[in-house]
Amino acid sequence: MKAILLVVAALAALTAGSPCVTDHDELVLRLNKELLRSTEEPDSLPNPSVHIALRLSTHHNLAKESQHLNQLKTKLHEDIQKSLSGGQMVVGRLALYILALKSSCHDLDSLTLSEGESSDALLTHLKRQMEKEKEHIALSHRPLTNYYQYSLGILALCVSGVRVSSHVSHKLIHAVQHGQIKHGDSLCIDSYAMAGMALQCLKEAGTPVRNEEELSKALATIKQKLQHSQQADGHIGNEFSTGLALQALLAMGSQVKECSTSMEALRSDARKGTYHNAMAISQTLPALQQRSYLHLKSHECRNEDDTLVLDAAPVVEVLPSLTNVPVRVEVLKADGSSSEYRLDVPSGSSLLEVLTLLRDHQMGFTFETEDSLWGPFLSRVNGEQARQTDRRYWHLSSDGSGLREGIKDYKIVTAQKITIKNTGY
Ligand code: B12
Structure with missing residues (x-):
């Protein structure tokens, strides 16, 4: 009996001391602060993906987040307007902008973009861009941008309660089922993850699709591709796609335990300082907090924590390398x-x-x-x-x-x- 008790005590001590239990909150807080600090960089264009991650987080600095929202509404808005006027595709950036506005519960109808003579709401422009993408896929079997952005477009429309045309969704379902989603010439986990969140959103919203069974099959294919891409060290794809892959698995109803190998892979990368690019942090932080972009659908900006403070910026002295x-x-x-x-x-x-x-x-x-x-x-x-x-x-x-x-x-x-x-x- 004494021996059993000793084993139980030893096991309990081991679990309590396991890394996923001890420094999870500390790592999340550190990444959260780094992300907030990145919004203070004066020259760079405000990043909507950073805003989404800040808003999906548990801890907030509401004043700084509101300043960042204003920057998105001016600088990013102008940038998208410029591209649109120049006839460029803006699907991905516009979708992220809409998701960012949604994450701050901003009225989407109050903002417009103009193309030619007419000025229309952001969602109208996104729908139009998605039609162009769809037509291009019909002609040449690929979007003008890429399937990552095409999925972001569907996700932003769906999360905002706009009905996505069954022709548009069918093109993504078809690409998933026919293995057409690539990064360069290899499988693109990031894009499969984004496609998973977009299609799951359609499923949950009950959006009519060309064939319900095909939608379910595509979701199953994505889940399987993500699960099969998991490596022994927990990464799904690489260190920069794992966060998105976990977000997608969470959105598709899989259980992602805090102590799972994939979560541990994210924490281990975070400890090593792999995520120093704000974009990388923004795609990882939600997963570490068991959140996905799908949460934006029911996101309410009420009773939010406001305790996130930035310590004085660390003074980093860069010594010239001797070798x-x-x-x-x-x-x-x-x-x-x-x-x-x-x-x-x-x-x-x-x-x-x-x-x-x-x-x-x-x-x-x-x-x-x-x-x-x-x-x-x-x-x-x-x-x-x-x-x-x-x-x-x-x-x-x-x-x-x-x-x-x-x-x-x-x-x-x-x-x-x-x-x-x-x-x-
Ligand atoms: C599509 C894509 C590509 C396409 C882009 C063209 C196209 N078809 O649209 C191609 C195949 C060209 C590409 C190339 C590369 N990519 Co890439 N790409 C993506 C992907 C899947 C989506 C990007 C996107 O559209 N975002 C949405 C829009 C709204 O954002 P955006 O910033 O305006 O998008 C542009 C940039 O992201 C740029 N881009 C694409 N890849 C990269 C990589 C880097 C480092 C930079 C600076 C820019 C960049 O192209 C986008 C379209 O114009 C992301 C996945 C992700 N998680 O973000 C990976 C991703 C960004 N790519 C990645 C990498 C590593 C590369 C390469 C460096 C690979 C290589 N070894 O050469 C090269 C870039 C080399 C260079 N010339 O500078 C990594 C970056 C990780 C990191 N920490 O930096 C990601 C995250 C994939 C991953 N998980 O590894 N990519």
Whole structure:
């Protein structure tokens, strides 16, 4: 009996001391604060995904969140208006903007965008953009943007109580069932997750679809794809898709226990500082708090906590690195021609710093970037543009492995060969 009691006591001590029990709240709070701090960066465009995560969180700083909402309504609004006037697709950003407004319980009808002569409500524009996407899929089997944004569009309409046309939903269901959802040339967990939340929303809203059975099958396929993509360390896809995948599983009714391996994978990444990009935090924090974008449907902005305070910004002294590492940069153009550059860079430099050094040293290397919610996207190298309209992009890899971060976030600490390849998808 004494022995059994000892075992029980030892087990209890073990569980109490397990990492998922001890530092979960602390990690969530840290990420929450980092996300709030990111809204204070003066130059960057206010990020709607950050706003959604702040609003879905348990802890709030209502004054700062309201300031951020105002920035979205001015700066992001203007940015979307500019793109729309220039004839560009705005599905993803508009959908995130609508979800962000919804997360703050803002009246959606009070805001309009204009296209040509007419000025219409945001949801009317989103519906119109989704029609364009649908027609493009009918013609060429892919959206003008991508299935991640197409799903976001459906989700934003559905969460706002707008009926999504059965033709629009059918195109997503079909893409899921025919494995057409890719990131580059590999399976895109992020997009399957977003599709899962969008289709689940339609199911719960009782939205008429072309075929009920097909909708259920697509949801089952997504669930299965997400579950089968879970690795031994708990990641579903990679460290940047796991949060979205968990959100989708939660939305689709799966139980995601706080001590599950996937949750532990997120916490372990958070401890290591993997989530320093605000966009990455914004897609992870809701899952850590057992929340998904579907919660926005019934979100009420009442009796909210208002205890989240920012401590003084930590003073980070960046000491110049004493060690240099050799880097080779290879550029492979669309016609197969290649150029190689060699240089030594201070250990810890970002790839963006490396490319800037190369350009400044006038080795014949040039590059340009485009801003995105994730940071600078490499768009032109040595005068050659890899365009989304041509289904091409500059793929980044290091010693043959695809980078899992962009040029600003990826840090170089060891000798390596970076390959920048104009790739079709
Ligand atoms: C679609 C997509 C792509 C498409 C974009 C073109 C298209 N078809 O629309 C393609 C295939 C080109 C692509 C490329 C890359 N991608 Co990508 N992409 C996505 C995805 C699934 C959706 C993005 C989106 O539309 N968002 C919605 C709109 C509203 O936001 P947006 O900011 O305006 O969208 C633009 C940017 O996100 C940009 N973009 C896409 N990927 C990346 C990656 C980085 C690092 C940056 C800065 C920008 C960027 O393209 C979008 C359309 O214009 C996300 C998934 C996610 N969780 O966000 C991954 C994701 C953002 N991509 C990722 C990565 C790693 C890349 C690559 C670096 C891969 C590589 N090894 O080369 C490259 C970018 C290289 C470069 N030239 O700078 C990671 C980023 C993780 C991180 N911590 O930075 C994500 C999160 C996927 C993942 N889980 O790993 N991507």
